[in-house]
Every structure is written in structure tokens, then in C-alpha cells.
Amino acid sequence: MKNKRIIIYGILAVALFCSPFFLNRYWVDVLNSVGLYAILGLSLNLIVGDTGLFNLGHAAFYAVGAYTAAILNTTFHIPILWLLPVCGLTAGVFAVVIARPIIHLRGDYLCIVTIGIGEIVRIALINNVFGITGGANGIFGIARPELFGFQIRKPQEFFYLIWFFVAVTVFFFNRLEQSRFGRALNYLRDDEVAAEGSGINTAHYKLAAFALGAVWAGMVGDIFAAKMTIISPESFSFWESVLMFTLIILGGSGSIPGVLLGAFLVAGLPEVFRGFASFRMLLFGGAMVAMMIFRTQGILPPRARTFPIDTVADKTR
Amino acid sequence: MEQFFQQLTNGLAVGGIYALIALGYTMVYGVLKLINFAHGDLFTFGAYLGLTLLTSMALHEHLGPFLGVLVLAVMTMGLVGVMGIILDRVAYRPLRESPRLSAVVSALGASIFLQNTVMLIYGARFQVYPRNILPNIVINLFGLPIPLMRILILLTSVVMMAALYFFIQKTKIGTAIRAAAIDQGAARLMGINVDQVIMIVFLVGPALGGAAGLMVGLYYGQINFTMGWVYGLKAFTAAILGGIGNIPGAMVGGILLGVIEALGAAYISIAWKDGIAFLVLILILIVRPTGLLGERVAEKI
Numbered sequence: 372m373k374n375k376r377i378i379i380y381g382i383l384a385v386a387l388f389c390s391p392f393f394l395n396r397y398w399v400d401v402l403n404s405v406g407l408y409a410i411l412g413l414s415l416n417l418i419v420g421d422t423g424l425f426n427l428g429h430a431a432f433y434a435v436g437a438y439t440a441a442i443l444n445t446t447f448h449i450p451i452l453w454l455l456p457v458c459g460l461t462a463g464v465f466a467v468v469i470a471r472p473i474i475h476l477r478g479d480y481l482c483i484v485t486i487g488i489g490e491i492v493r494i495a496l497i498n499n500v501f502g503i504t505g506g507a508n509g510i511f512g513i514a515r516p517e518l519f520g521f522q523i524r525k526p527q528e529f530f531y532l533i534w535f536f537v538a539v540t541v542f543f544f545n546r547l548e549q550s551r552f553g554r555a556l557n558y559l560r561d562d563e564v565a566a567e568g569s570g571i572n573t574a575h576y577k578l579a580a581f582a583l584g585a586v587w588a589g590m591v592g593d594i595f596a597a598k599m600t601i602i603s604p605e606s607f608s609f610w611e612s613v614l615m616f617t618l619i620i621l622g623g624s625g626s627i628p629g630v631l632l633g634a635f636l637v638a639g640l641p642e643v644f645r646g647f648a649s650f651r652m653l654l655f656g657g658a659m660v661a662m663m664i665f666r667t668q669g670i671l672p673p674r675a676r677t678f679p680i681d682t683v684a685d686k687t688r
Numbered sequence: 689m690e691q692f693f694q695q696l697t698n699g700l701a702v703g704g705i706y707a708l709i710a711l712g713y714t715m716v717y718g719v720l721k722l723i724n725f726a727h728g729d730l731f732t733f734g735a736y737l738g739l740t741l742l743t744s745m746a747l748h749e750h751l752g753p754f755l756g757v758l759v760l761a762v763m764t765m766g767l768v769g770v771m772g773i774i775l776d777r778v779a780y781r782p783l784r785e786s787p788r789l790s791a792v793v794s795a796l797g798a799s800i801f802l803q804n805t806v807m808l809i810y811g812a813r814f815q816v817y818p819r820n821i822l823p824n825i826v827i828n829l830f831g832l833p834i835p836l837m838r839i840l841i842l843l844t845s846v847v848m849m850a851a852l853y854f855f856i857q858k859t860k861i862g863t864a865i866r867a868a869a870i871d872q873g874a875a876r877l878m879g880i881n882v883d884q885v886i887m888i889v890f891l892v893g894p895a896l897g898g899a900a901g902l903m904v905g906l907y908y909g910q911i912n913f914t915m916g917w918v919y920g921l922k923a924f925t926a927a928i929l930g931g932i933g934n935i936p937g938a939m940v941g942g943i944l945l946g947v948i949e950a951l952g953a954a955y956i957s958i959a960w961k962d963g964i965a966f967l968v969l970i971l972i973l974i975v976r977p978t979g980l981l982g983e984r985v986a987e988k989i
Binding site: 475479484486488491620621624653655656658660669 | 966
């Protein structure tokens with residue numbers, strides 16, 4: 372059973388790896404945005420899917436990362452890939468500072484506050500806060516990334532950069548999910564009071580999940596800035612946060628394969644529907660409703676944790 | 689000083705509109721614990737249906753301006769209310785027993801669907817309401833010139849809110865709605881038809897939202913298919929500000945938000961108008977985590 376799954380994932384990964392050789396530039400670019408949404412989705416999944424915090428303002432952290440990269444790159448000419456940790460750090464610090472006073476809010480109250488933070492960040496960017504964000508026009512002239520003297524510029528080249536990052540992300544979040552930290556988050560999501568009773572510091576863990584998700588989104592912001600070379604506030608609207616949230620629930624919240632599939636649906640479906648021209652988004656909305664009705668748990672819901680009985684018996688002996 | 693009162697009355701009128709939309713959010717939330725993200729788009733539908741009825745039937749020419757607009761409002765409210773019921777049947781009823789976030793995504797999908805329906809029917813450009821449906825009079829109130837439109841909007845929304853309050857508190861159906869909001873299972877055992885209660889909630893809430901849409905059309909003169917996002921978000925903010933699920937809370941939250949926004953735009957910065965609204969919301973929630981009138985809910989163990 373487990374081997375079968377590994378074989379399927381292996382085949383899919385190889386197919387994806389070879390796909391740039393067969394697809395034209397346009398579809399490779401679509402796959403690139405699927406990849407970016409997949410990383411954003413995985414980072415938000417830690418907050419929404421694993422911890423059960425209702426975050427509809429994830430685009431704010433993405434924006435902080437992207438703008439950090441753009442500002443530092445255009446003013447100090449620091450290579451954009453070196454800025455990856457810096458962007459993650461700024462987004463993480465930003466998340467900790469703003470989330471600390473609000474993390475205790477329950478469910479829908481947290482939801483509207485995160486929406487509000489997303490909007491405040493976007494409005495601040497449009498209003499050229501501190502005079503460094505370039506206002507509504509944004510920042511342009513961001514340098515292309517360079518790796519060992521090789522400049523990445525074609526969509527095919529970005530494809531490997533982005534999907535390498537996806538692979539790292541999947542590995543990291545998979546390990547995290549299996550860890551003590553991941554189990555604590557799941558416990559928190561399923562029963563906060565019981566988790567607290569078992570000695571889990573709920574505020575601490577919630578904040579840690581929030582910050583870690585933000586760090587990852589900030590790093591995606593760096594790659595996004597490198598790929599686009601121009602960033603503007605409209606790339607970080609409420610709609611982006613909605614898409615990230617939607618892809619998690621559509622795919623299966625708390626499940627890494629589910630989130631990856633969700634990224635394909637959310638970034639890919641509007642492209643598939645492009646033939647319907649102006650009916651495209653109408654169909655997309657309808658598809659969202661229909662998928663939720665027919666697959667309530669998402670398409671690939673997370674599997675329950677299993678602990679083989681013999682290993683448990685070993686430990687208790 | 690005069691500018692202050694002008695902004696205050698403007699804020700009160702806009703706040704009345706926010707409050708009417710917020711009531712739809714809060715009523716649905718009270719009974720179903722669902723954020724109906726498609727509510728803002730029902731509001732847009734109200735504005736567009738109002739415009740269609742206005743131009744096709746020209747009621748204001750036959751019945752006079754005030755009675756004409758009144759009949760128009762009743763018709764719009766009825767149509768949008770029916771749309772609300774259909775929305776519930778199609779997008780929410782199949783998801784009653786499923787995880788809450790699934791219903792939220794269904795609501796977001798329904799919102800995208802409705803928004804694009806409006807765009808496909810009416811086009812993506814701004815639509816303009818005919819001018820001077822209601823006489824453009826400026827009334828002198830305590831020495832302050834205030835447009836009649838502003839007073840009418842505030843008055844209408846207050847009357848509607850009072851009627852709703854009476855309906856919820858004094859009638860048998862209202863009692864059933866309150867009971868279903870407290871405990872659906874227990875309400876069922878007491879012989880309340882909860883499905884019917886939900887249907888009524890999805891009739892009344894969107895009807896009020898539709899009326900608000902018509903008011904925005906009449907007040908600002910132009911409407912756009914995306915305005916449901918903005919107003920919906922504001923109204924949802926208002927509902928949370930007052931304490932979601934709480935009907936007087938939505939009214940207070942809506943009016944307060946309208947006034948804060950108008951004064952903030954006038955005295956701080958117009959570019960930061962939306963930011964100020966959200967900032968105030970966050971500050972209030974830090975102090976009162978369940979909104980202004982929200983009750984403290986004890987954790988059940």
C-alpha cells in the first residue's frame with residue numbers, strides 16, 4: 372500500500388521534471404505559478420490546515436518578503452537569491468509582532484483581523500509608506516537571480532528553481548508534520564482545551580506556526596520578485612489570500628499531497644477554462660461550490676496517523 | 689465645525705448602509721455559524737436589479753418619487769430575498785453537516801459565481817443611476833445644510849433596523865430564530881422547524897442587503913459589479929466590531945464604522961480610509977476579543 376503510493380508519487384515527480392521539454396513557454400509559465408501557489412499553500416497549510424487558525428491575510432507576509440527583496444536588491448544590489456533568508460526573517464518578525472496581540476482571538480474574529488492586516492499592508496504599499504515602496508506603480512528593475520554565475524531568465528530555468536524549492540518545502544513540512552511540534556499543532560486544532568490540559572503552551576505553538584508559515588511565504592515573495600522583476604501592490608490583494616486559502620480546502624486541509632493538487636486546481640483550472648473566455652471565472656466559482664459539495668473533506672484529505680502496533684509494543688516493554 | 693457635522697451625517701448615512709448589510713452577515717452567522725461571503729454579491733444584485741426595475745418600469749413617474757422608490761425597494765428586497773433562499777439551497781444546505789471551512793470555501797465560490805453573473809449580464813463598466821429620482825433638496829437642520837438624501841437613507845435604515853428588531857424580539861418566528869441560534873438541536877426538540885428558520889434568515893438577511901444596494905445606487909449614483917467585495921468586507925468588519933451573531937451589535941458596529949471612516953477620511957487621510965477602519969477594528973478586538981456587544985463565551989470542557 373505504502374510502496375504503491377511512493378511509486379505513484381515517483382512517476383508524477385518524474386513526469387513533472389521532464390515536462391518543460393514537452394511544453395511550450397506558456398504552459399511552463401503556468402506550471403511556475405502552480406509551483407509558487409504550491410509553496411504558498413504549504414506555508415499557509417501549516418497555519419490553517421495543521422493548527423486550525425483561520426488566516427485570510429497570508430498575502431501580507433508574501434508581500435513583506437517580496438518588497439524586502441525588491442528594496443534591498445534595487446538599492447543595495449544584493450543578489451536576489453542571497454536575500455532569501457533575509458526575506459524570510461523580515462516576514463517572520465513582522466508576523467510575530469502583529470500576531471502576538473491577536474493570536475488569542477477565536478475563529479472568525481481572527482479571520483477578519485487577518486483580512487484587515489492584509490488590507491492595511493496593501494494600502495500602506497499603495498500609499499508609499501516610508502517612501503520606499505514606490506506607491507501604486509510598485510518597484511521595477513529587480514535583478515534576475517544568478518546561480519554559480521549562471522543567470523536564470525527563461526521560464527524553463529525558473530521552472531527548475533521554483534520546483535526545487537517546492538521539493539525542499541514538501542520535505543521540510545513533511546518532517547515537521549511527523550515531529551513532536553507537528554503533533555502538538557494537530558492536537559491544538561482538534562481540541563484546544565485538551566491540548567492545553569496536556570501541557571501544550573497553546574499561545575506559544577500558535578505563534579510559532581504563524582511565524583513559520585510567514586517565514587516561508589516571505590521566501591516565496593523573494594522568488595516571486597526575482598521571477599517578475601516588477602512588483603506592485605495589486606499582486607498582493609485580498610484575492611491572493613483567498614486563492615491560497617481556497618487551494619488548501621479544495622485539496623484537503625492538512626494534507627501535503629492535497630495542497631499540491633489544490634495548487635494545480637487553483638492556478639490551472641482558470642487556464643483550462645480560458646476557452647470559455649468571459650465565463651471562465653463563473654465556471655471557476657461554480658466548480659468551487661460543486662467540489663465542496665461532492666468532496667467535503669477536500670479531494671485528498673489527510674490520512675489518520677497510524678502507529679504500527681509492534682513498534683508501540685516494543686517501546687512499552 | 690460645519691465640516692465636522694457634514695462628515696458626521698455622511699458617516700451616519702454610510703454607516704446605516706453598512707449596518708443593513710452587516711445584519712445579513714450576523715443573522716446567518718447566528719444560526720449557521722457560517723460567514724456568508726456571497727452576501728456582498730447579493731447586495732450588488734440588489735443595486736443592479738433596482739436599476740433595471742427603475743429604468744424599465746419608471747415607477748417614480750407613475751407613483752411620484754417617494755412612493756415609487758418605496759415600491760421599488762419592496763420589489764428589489766423580494767427578489768434579492770428569493771435569491772438568498774436559492775443560494776442557501778444550492779451552495780450551503782448540502783454542507784450543513786460538513787467541516788466549517790468547507791462551507792466557507794463554498795461561500796467564496798458562490799461569491800465569485802454571483803459576481804461574474806452580474807458582470808456577464810450587465811457588463812464590467814460602471815452603471816449610472818438616473819439623476820434626480822428623489823428631489824435633490826438640501827434641508828436646513830439647526831443651521832446646517834444637509835442633503836435630503838442623506839437624512840432619508842439614515843431614516844430608512846433606522847426604520848428597517850427597528851422593524852427587524854421588533855420582528856426578532858416580539859414575533860413567534862423571531863423567537864424561533866433566536867432559539868435556533870442558541871441551540872439548533874434543542875430548538876428541533878422543542879418542535880421548531882429549523883430548516884424553515886434558516887430559510888427565513890436567508891430571506892430576510894439578503895432582502896436587507898438588497899435594500900442597501902438600492903440605497904448605494906441612489907446615494908452615489910453609480911454602481912459596479914465588484915462593489916460587493918468592498919461593501920461586503922466593510923459590513924463583515926462592522927458585524928465583527930459589534931460582536932458577530934448579535935443583531936444590535938451589527939447595527940452599532942455598522943454606524944460606528946461608517947462614522948469612523950468618514951471622520952478618518954476627513955481629518956487623517958483619505959488614502960488611508962480603509963486602513964483606518966481595519967486598524968480601529970484590530971484595536972477594539974485586542975481590548976474586547978468578542979466585539980463591542982459580544983458576550984463572553986465560557987469555554988466548555
